[in-house]
Amino acid sequence: MTDFKRDGSHLAYCPPVEKWDDWTEYDPDAWPRRVEKHFQIVPTICFNCESACGLLAYVDKQTGRIEKFEGNPMHPASRGRLCAKGPATINQIHDPDRVLYPMKRSGARGSGQWARTSWDEVLETFGARIRKAIQENRGEEVMYHVGRPGHDFIMERTLQAWGIDGHNSHTNVCSSSARLGYLLWHYADRPSPDHANARFILLLSAHLESGHYFNPHAQRIIEGKMAGAKLAVCDPRLSNTASMADYWLPTYPGTEGAMLLAMAEVILDENRYDAGFVENWTNWQELEVDGFSAKGQTFNATIDALKRHYAKFTPEFAEKETGVRAEVIVKIAREIATAGSRFASHLWRGSASGNLGGWQPARALMLLHVLTGSVGTEGGHNLNAWNKFVPKPFSVPPPQKRWNELLYPPEWPLCTHEMSFLLPHFLKEGRGRIEAYFTRVFNPVWTYPDGFSWIEMLRDEEKVGLHAALTPTWSETAWFADYVLPMGFSSERHDLMSQESYAGKWIGFRQPVARVLKERAGEKFDYTYQANPGEVWEEDEFWISLSWAIDPDGSMGIRQWFESPYRPGQKLTVDDYYGWIFENSVPGLPETAAKEGLKPLEYMRKYGAYEVTKDVHRLNEKPVAAADLTDSQVDLNGVIKKNGKPVGVMVEGQPVVGYNTPSRKLELFSKTLADWKWPEFALPEYYRSHIHRSAQAASQGKPAEDFDPQYMPKVEWPKDSNGDVYTLLPIFRLPNLIHTRSGNAKFLYEISHKNPLWLNPVDAKQVGDIRTGDLLKVHTEIGYFILHAWVTEGLTPGVVACSHHLGRWKVNQDEKIERMSSSWVDLKEVAKGQWKMRQLDGVHPYDSADPDTKRVWWSDAGVHQDITFPVHPDPISGMHCWHQLVRVERAAPGDQYGDIFVDTNLSFAVYQRWKALARPAPGPNGLRRPLWIPRVHRPEEAAFYMKKD
Numbered sequence: 029m030t031d032f033k034r035d036g037s038h039l040a041y042c043p044p045v046e047k048w049d050d051w052t053e054y055d056p057d058a059w060p061r062r063v064e065k066h067f068q069i070v071p072t073i074c075f076n077c078e079s080a081c082g083l084l085a086y087v088d089k090q091t092g093r094i095e096k097f098e099g100n101p102m103h104p105a106s107r108g109r110l111c112a113k114g115p116a117t118i119n120q121i122h123d124p125d126r127v128l129y130p131m132k133r134s135g136a137r138g139s140g141q142w143a144r145t146s147w148d149e150v151l152e153t154f155g156a157r158i159r160k161a162i163q164e165n166r167g168e169e170v171m172y173h174v175g176r177p178g179h180d181f182i183m184e185r186t187l188q189a190w191g192i193d194g195h196n197s198h199t200n201v202c203s204s205s206a207r208l209g210y211l212l213w214h215y216a217d218r219p220s221p222d223h224a225n226a227r228f229i230l231l232l233s234a235h236l237e238s239g240h241y242f243n244p245h246a247q248r249i250i251e252g253k254m255a256g257a258k259l260a261v262c263d264p265r266l267s268n269t270a271s272m273a274d275y276w277l278p279t280y281p282g283t284e285g286a287m288l289l290a291m292a293e294v295i296l297d298e299n300r301y302d303a304g305f306v307e308n309w310t311n312w313q314e315l316e317v318d319g320f321s322a323k324g325q326t327f328n329a330t331i332d333a334l335k336r337h338y339a340k341f342t343p344e345f346a347e348k349e350t351g352v353r354a355e356v357i358v359k360i361a362r363e364i365a366t367a368g369s370r371f372a373s374h375l376w377r378g379s380a381s382g383n384l385g386g387w388q389p390a391r392a393l394m395l396l397h398v399l400t401g402s403v404g405t406e407g408g409h410n411l412n413a414w415n416k417f418v419p420k421p422f423s424v425p426p427p428q429k430r431w432n433e434l435l436y437p438p439e440w441p442l443c444t445h446e447m448s449f450l451l452p453h454f455l456k457e458g459r460g461r462i463e464a465y466f467t468r469v470f471n472p473v474w475t476y477p478d479g480f481s482w483i484e485m486l487r488d489e490e491k492v493g494l495h496a497a498l499t500p501t502w503s504e505t506a507w508f509a510d511y512v513l514p515m516g517f518s519s520e521r522h523d524l525m526s527q528e529s530y531a532g533k534w535i536g537f538r539q540p541v542a543r544v545l546k547e548r549a550g551e552k553f554d555y556t557y558q559a560n561p562g563e564v565w566e567e568d569e570f571w572i573s574l575s576w577a578i579d580p581d582g583s584m585g586i587r588q589w590f591e592s593p594y595r596p597g598q599k600l601t602v603d604d605y606y607g608w609i610f611e612n613s614v615p616g617l618p619e620t621a622a623k624e625g626l627k628p629l630e631y632m633r634k635y636g637a638y639e640v641t642k643d644v645h646r647l648n649e650k651p652v653a654a655a656d657l658t659d660s661q662v663d664l665n666g667v668i669k670k671n672g673k674p675v676g677v678m679v680e681g682q683p684v685v686g687y688n689t690p691s692r693k694l695e696l697f698s699k700t701l702a703d704w705k706w707p708e709f710a711l712p713e714y715y716r717s718h719i720h721r722s723a724q725a726a727s728q729g730k731p732a733e734d735f736d737p738q739y740m741p742k743v744e745w746p747k748d749s750n751g752d753v754y755t756l757l758p759i760f761r762l763p764n765l766i767h768t769r770s771g772n773a774k775f776l777y778e779i780s781h782k783n784p785l786w787l788n789p790v791d792a793k794q795v796g797d798i799r800t801g802d803l804l805k806v807h808t809e810i811g812y813f814i815l816h817a818w819v820t821e822g823l824t825p826g827v828v829a830c831s832h833h834l835g836r837w838k839v840n841q842d843e844k845i846e847r848m849s850s851s852w853v854d855l856k857e858v859a860k861g862q863w864k865m866r867q868l869d870g871v872h873p874y875d876s877a878d879p880d881t882k883r884v885w886w887s888d889a890g891v892h893q894d895i896t897f898p899v900h901p902d903p904i905s906g907m908h909c910w911h912q913l914v915r916v917e918r919a920a921p922g923d924q925y926g927d928i929f930v931d932t933n934l935s936f937a938v939y940q941r942w943k944a945l946a947r948p949a950p951g952p953n954g955l956r957r958p959l960w961i962p963r964v965h966r967p968e969e970a971a972f973y974m975k976k977d
C-alpha cells in the first residue's frame with residue numbers, strides 16, 4: 029500500500045478529494061445499462077470499534093440518501109482501508125428495526141411497553157432528578173456508564189462540570205489487566221507497536237480479531253511481513269491471525285507468562301540483552317530479590333542476581349506449563365534478540381483478560397522489550413501516550429472533590445478502571461444506590477458476566493431510581509430501562525478521536541453527514557436530531573442541553589462550562605467546541621488549513637482527519653525544560669524533583685524527562701506492588717491462573733500439587749452439574765461482529781450467526797463420541813447453557829471455546845426488535861434468584877422497507893453464554909477473569925438448544941470467594957490507591973486519602 033501523504037498524492041485508488049463534491053459512478057441497479065449516479069462524498073469516522081478508521085459516506089445527490097461507506101484515504105491510520113464492519117455502517121443506519129425516537133416505558137420495568145416521548149421531556153425529567161441529587165449532596169447517585177466511548181475527554185469534562193464522581197466504564201471486562209501490566213512499567217497503559225518497521229512481531233491472543241486497532245494494525249503487520257519480519261502468534265486457538273503466522277504457539281491458557289519469562293531467561297543467559305539500555309533506562313538500583321539488594325551494588329552484580337532469579341524459568345519448565353516445545357521457545361527467544369530494537373508485540377484480550385493474574389504476561393512481555401532495548405524505537409514498542417493526541421478544549425472544570433466507592437472500592441486499590449461488573453453485587457451488599465443511571469452504548473445484561481444479577485438490579489426501582497439507555501440499537505439492557513434514547517451511528521454524530529494505531533499522532537473527526545450537507549446548502553439547525561433520521565441525536569448536544577437543564581439559571585456553577593467561548597452567556601454548540609479545539613489546541617492544523625484558505629474546522633469537515641506528527645520515538649530522552657530545572661533537586665537515584673514531584677531523571681549526566689513513573693525509569697522492580705501488599709510480584713513473575721491444571725484437578729477432588737488457595741479460588745460446582753472439566757475460552761471474537769451494535773447489520777450477520785462450542789477431537793471422544801452438531805450441556809459455577817458442538821483440531825486439547833458476540837434475545841416477539849439477530853425467549857424467575865431461559869423461536873425472513881429482510885435465510889441467533897458466567901475479579905488488576913473451568917456433557921433428553929439456567933445466589937457466593945483474595949486499601953499514608961497511577965475522571969488529590977472513620 030502506498031503510504032499516506034498529506035498532499036493526497038497517494039490517492040490513485042480512491043476518489044481524489046477535489047472530486048468529492050461530485051463523484052460519478054455507474055448505478056449497479058441499472059446494470060447492464062450504463063447509468064451515471066452522482067455522489068457527494070463526506071468523510072466521517074467509523075463507530076464500530078475503538079480504531080476510529082476513516083469512512084467516506086457516499087450520498088446520492090438526487091435523493092440525499094447515503095448509499096455506501098468506503099475508506100477515507102486521507103485518514104493517516106486507516107489509509108483508505110476498512111474491515112468488514114466499516115462498510116456495514118450502511119446496514120446500521122438503514123436498519124428497518126432501529127429506534128428512531130426517544131421512548132419512555134408505559135408499563136412496569138421490563139414489561140416491554142413503550143410510548144414515544146420528546147427530547148424536551150427527557151431533559152426536564154433527568155435535569156430535575158440530577159439537580160436535586162447534587163443539591164442534596166448525593167452526587168454519587170448519578171452515574172454514567174459507558175460501553176463504547178468513541179470520543180476523547182468530553183464526557184470526563186461534563187462530569188467534572190457537574191462536580192460528581194460518576195464515570196463508570198466497561199474497561200474491567202475488557203482490557204484492564206493488560207493495562208496494569210504495561211502501566212506498572214511505564215505509566216502508559218497500552219502498547220503502540222510499530223509493526224510496519226519491525227523485524228519480529230509477537231502477538232498474544234487472537235489480537236487482530238479481538239478488535240483493538242484491527243484494521244490499522246493488520247495492514248501494518250502485513251507491511252512488516254512483506255519487508256521480512258517474522259510473525260509469531262500465541263493463542264490456544266488457531267485464529268485467523270495465527271493462520272497467517274510463521275509460528276503458532278498454542279499455549280495452554282494462562283501459562284503464557286511462563287513462556288515469556290523462559291524467553292527472557294534465554295536472552296539473559298546468552299548475554300544477548302541490550303546492557304546499555306537496561307542500565308540507563310530501568311530502575312535496577314531499586315531491585316530487591318531473593319535476599320539481594322541492588323543498593324550500593326554494581327549493574328553487573330544486579331544482572332547476576334536477575335539471572336539467578338529467572339534461572340528457574342527454563343525452556344523445559346515452560347514446555348511443561350505451556351505445551352509449547354522447549355526448542356521452539358529457544359528459537360523464538362533468539363529471533364527476538366536478533367530483532368533487537370525492532371521487536372514489536374501486542375497483548376490485549378486473550379491471556380490478559382482471561383486469567384487470574386492476566387496482568388503478569390504484560391509485565392513479562394515488556395521485560396522482553398526492555399532486554400532488547402525495543403522501547404520507543406522504530407520497529408519497536410511505543411507508549412500509547414506518545415502516539416495518541418487528546419487536545420484540550422476551551423476550558424476544563426476543576427476535578428471533583430468526592431470519591432465514589434461504587435466505582436473504586438477499597439478492596440482493589442490497584443485496579444486501573446472502575447469495578448463496573450461488580451455493581452449489582454455492591455448494591456446487593458448495600459454499598460449505595462443510584463438515583464439517575466445512564467447506560468451509554470452499553471449492554472451489560474448481555475455482554476457482561478452474570479447478566480441475571482444485572483436484571484435483578486435494573487428492575488429494582490429502590491436500587492436504580494431512573495435509568496436511560498442511550499443507544500443506537502435495541503439491547504437486552506434497554507429492555508429494563510425507563511427511557512430508550514436513540515443515539516447516532518458513525519454518520520450521525522460529532523466526536524473527536526485519536527488512537528495509538530501506528531508510529532504517529534493523529535486526530536479524526538466524526539460528523540453528522542446529513543446535517544453537514546444540508547448546512548452546506550444553507551439550511552440551519554439548532555440540533556443534530558433535526559437533520560438525522562427520525563429524532564436520532566448525538567451525545568455531545570445531549571450532554572450540553574442536559575447540563576443547561578440541570579442548572580438553568582447558572583446558579584449551581586454548572587452552566588458556565590457549557591457556554592460558548594465566542595458568545596458569552598449563550599449555549600455552547602458543537603461548532604464552538606470543536607472549532608475552538610481545532611483553532612487553538614492542534615499544532616500545525618491552523619497553518620495547514622490556512623494554506624487551503626480554510627478555517628481549521630472547515631479543514632476537518634473537509635478531510636475528516638489530521639496527522640499531528642510522526643515525531644514519536646524516544647520521547648523519554650527529551651531534555652527537561654529549563655523552567656523545571658530551576659530550583660529542582662536530584663535524589664540518590666538521579667530523579668530530578670521539583671516541589672517534591674518528579675520532573676525528570678539524570679541519564680549519562682544529562683537531565684532528561686524519562687517516563688512518568690516514580691523512578692522516571694522503566695520499573696523493572698515495582699516498588700508500588702511491594703508497598704501495596706504484593707511484594708512477591710514486584711518483579712515480572714509467572715502467576716498461575718485460576719484455570720491452571722492444578723485448579724482443574726482440585727475442582728475434581730484430585731491431587732493438585734500446585735494449587736495454592738492463597739491465590740486461587742476453589743471452584744464449587746452446583747449440585748446438578750456433571751461431566752469432565754475443561755477450560756472454557758469465551759472471549760474470542762469473530763472479526764466481523766461488534767457486540768450489540770452489529771445486531772441487525774445484514775452484511776455481518778449473514779456471515780456469522782452461530783456460536784458452537786469448539787472442541788478438539790480428543791475431547792469430543794472423551795465427552796462421549798461427540799460429533800459436530802451434537803447438543804452439549806456446559807455447566808458453569810452458577811448454571812448451564814446448551815449449544816451445538818463443533819469438533820476441530822484448531823484448538824488445544826483440554827480446552828473448549830465459544831465465540832463472544834452471539835446469542836442475542838428478546839422477550840417479546842411482536843416488537844420489531846433486531847429481527848435478523850435475536851431469538852424470542854421465554855424468561856422466567858422460577859424461584860428467588862433462579863432464572864430459566866428457553867428459546868421459543870429463532871430468526872425468520874420478514875417484511876420491511878428493506879427487501880433483503882425477506883431473503884434472510886438463517887434461523888439461528890446463537891446462544892447467550894455470558895449470562896451463565898459468575899464474576900471473577902482479579903485481586904490486583906480488578907479485571908474480570910473471563911476464562912473458567914466448566915463441566916461438559918452430552919445434553920440430556922428434554923434439554924433444548926439455547927436453554928439457560930442460572931442461580932444468582934450462587935453468583936453472589938462466587939463473588940465473595942474471589943473478593944476474599946484481594947488485599948484492600950489503605951496503602952502507605954492512608955491512600956486509597958497510589959497517587960501516580962492514573963484514574964479515569966480523576967478527583968482532587970485530597971480525595972485519594974481514606975478518612976480515619
Ligand code: SF4
Nearest residue numbers: 074077081111113114
Ligand atoms: S477496524 Fe473495522 S470496525 Fe474498527 S474502526 Fe476500523 S473499519 Fe471500523
